[in-house]
Amino acid sequence: MKVQHIMFVCTTCASVWQGGKRVGVSGGEKFLQRLQELYSDWELQSEFEIQPVECMSACNRSCVISLAASSKYTYLFGDLSPDMPLSVIAGVLECASKYYTHPQGLLPWAERQEPLKKGILAKIPPIPIPMQVNSQKAQIPVG
Numbered sequence: 001m002k003v004q005h006i007m008f009v010c011t012t013c014a015s016v017w018q019g020g021k022r023v024g025v026s027g028g029e030k031f032l033q034r035l036q037e038l039y040s041d042w043e044l045q046s047e048f049e050i051q052p053v054e055c056m057s058a059c060n061r062s063c064v065i066s067l068a069a070s071s072k073y074t075y076l077f078g079d080l081s082p083d084m085p086l087s088v089i090a091g092v093l094e095c096a097s098k099y100y101t102h103p104q105g106l107l108p109w110a111e112r113q114e115p116l117k118k119g120i121l122a123k124i125p126p127i128p129i130p131m132q133v134n135s136q137k138a139q140i141p142v143g
Contacts, residue, residue, distance in 0.1 A: 009031065011028040037086065038089060061121055065080060
């Protein structure tokens, strides 16, 4: 079975709010648009999905992305400005390529492109694959 790789991009990051409603285009939406410009020519486009999501609860570190795949570490990165040059945003896809090729999805600090060196918010271990369970059910004494 093929492992699905996903980059989640928060579209609520760096929003302007007036009267309890979001106004205009958020920084997260701008970051997503700029990332998608590069994604259209990325060699891993068919292997790595970019999925916009509402809030990822890291508002004080916006803009935020996450790299995730089953049986791999999940990373959460923040402090990504939608105003970064495209050459810097390209570093996000370079890092995603490294994540894709590493069997556990490990991204050592020294191998990360800017701006993902300083913006790390979380590195979450993969959920372990359950061991095969013996087909016999345990006998629980009654009484």
